[in-house]
Amino acid sequence: MLIDEGRAAPLALASRITERTLTVLETVAREPGLSNRAVAERAGIRDGGQASRLLHRLRQLGLVVNDGHGRGSANAWRLTPLGRQAESLARRQRAWRSPPYDRPAR
Numbered sequence: 030m031l032i033d034e035g036r037a038a039p040l041a042l043a044s045r046i047t048e049r050t051l052t053v054l055e056t057v058a059r060e061p062g063l064s065n066r067a068v069a070e071r072a073g074i075r076d077g078g079q080a081s082r083l084l085h086r087l088r089q090l091g092l093v094v095n096d097g098h099g100r101g102s103a104n105a106w107r108l109t110p111l112g113r114q115a116e117s118l119a120r121r122q123r124a125w126r127s128p129p130y131d132r133p134a135r
Contacts, residue, residue, distance in 0.1 A: 046119040049074070053083055054108065054116040057093055061107035064097075068106060087112070 046054070052072045057063065060071070069080035084106060087093045092112035097104040108116060 046115065048123075050083065050087070051116065051119045051123065053080070053087070054092065054112060055120065057106050058108050058113065058116050062096065062105045064103040064105065092116075 049072070053068060053074075056068055056072045060067075063071070065081045065084060066077055068084065069075075069077050072080065074080045074083075084093060084095075084104070088095060091109055092115055093106050094109050095104045095106055
């Protein structure tokens, strides 16, 4: 069977996403346009520098994009299509890793 590259990339990414990374992706998905500081606050990350580094790595992976207007203005993060797929897959994987009593009803 051939692997659909369009599905393989998000699946590979989702399987390696940490809980903190998923929380950041979920935050950006819920509220596109947030600054680094706002993402950190909503995701419960105390160190703003750590949040900035994580967002930069997510940008390098093609999961988020910064719509801020250049140097000196606040960043405005949003998910890319790949980021939406990876966030959705990682969220579902988290649900299935939870104890059975936490799993959604079928």
